[in-house]
Amino acid sequence: MPTAESQCALKRTPLHGVHCDAKARMVDFGGWHMPVEYDGIVAEHNAVRSGVGLFDVSHMGEIVIRGPQGVDLIDSLCSNRAADLQDGQAQYSGLLNPQGGFVDDLLVHRIASDHYLLCVNAANQEGDFAWISDHNSFDAEVTFASADYAQLAIQGPQALVTASKLTGLDLAAMRYYWFESGEFAGVPALVARTGYTGEDGFEVYAAPGDAVAVWQAILDAGAEHSIRPCGLGARNTLRLEAAMSLYGHEIDATVTPYEAGLGWIVKLGKPAFCGRDVLAEQKRRGVSRKLVGFEMTGRGIARDGYGVLVDGDEVGHVTSASPAPWLGNNIGLCMLPVEHAQPGRDIDIAIRGRPVGAKTVRTPFYKRTRQ
């Protein structure tokens, strides 16, 4: 249990008081005092799959890149090609170290050809800013902008109708991974059709001082669809069912995009970027280990860090695992030697020292049906 003093040292989002007033269960999440659940992870998870849920993700970091060579700075450090973006388009990418491992994973938004907004992980934001600044040999200005933004995620099949009530922006016409700036719930905002749940949805960036009003407006707009405020617990189970990577679990400084099954964010054809040589070599020779999904066949729940056994020998580890509230089974992702990483293999998970049966499967575990 954190003490009162340590809780005071934790960082708070502009919605901290709202979460506490709502009696959400609060935890220390990477130095932030964040809601892990409101009324229960299962109910929140299933609300997002069947209706709509609202998340406070204001702990995420924002870094702004401006200047004529801003895109060159981004493309020198990230694995995907920012130069491909048009105004109003977003892209998932990897900020890589020279070994081809992840400094962080991030979303790159092109606001204008000389103006980019990077959305990065909460726990990495200071390090990302230092990394990018230290490598800035371009005509570009790097600004740490996390304090300028609150971020709310509206996710689920009813996210579109809910969010559309609050803005004149044509959200129905907005394509996946595109965004627009405009008025939302009566305040200036950037609204992106992005998310981390495997559902349709929007992420709204607004000024911290407007966050409480926007939060309440979204809850009111979603009331007819039984919108639920959701905590980070459901955010984690939702992204796991969708087999999306979480920094510190599937990916970290020692894992490359190819190993994590993220080869699609590596553009080896673009000019030199940090980690490119290692990745080109890995692409040519093939990876030695790979992320693969599994589901439990025996009675037990796998958890992060548990060992993975093949024929009784520990050959890998679980990167993330949990009961899957919507699918109703127990699932996980694990890093295995490539010879064991094909779907359909029998493996065992070491649960409290006892091997329990599981089978490797294709991911994602859950895929929404697109309308």
Next chain:
Amino acid sequence: MSFMEYPAEYRYTREHEWVRLDGSTATVGITHHAQDQLGDVVFVELPSVGARLQAGGPFGAVESVKAVSDIYAPISGDVTEVNDSLIDAPEKINEDPHGEGWLVRLAVADSNELPQLLSAEQYAEYVAAETDG
């Protein structure tokens, strides 16, 4: 939650188990506070009938979506009954932690261990102190 909601005839551990003695049979479960901290319970792992439990020793686990909680024997004894209904209905632990959500029954080896455990009032104070930090 006031201490009044923790049954006065039970005894409690600092690991958040409760025990109720009926003659030489002890019924064991986890407390309201424990289930509240865990959230929705989705899985329990319990010993078999006949297993010998040592006071303070781990004897299984209760799991929610987000966490695993080991459970410890409040008192020594041999398992005489296991609440098998929890396999299909683990949510009973959330709904009625001090009643229908019981975990195991034991043939008590030494009832002198019981007074060493916390009273309802002591346990409620312990929980309040832990929560307030």
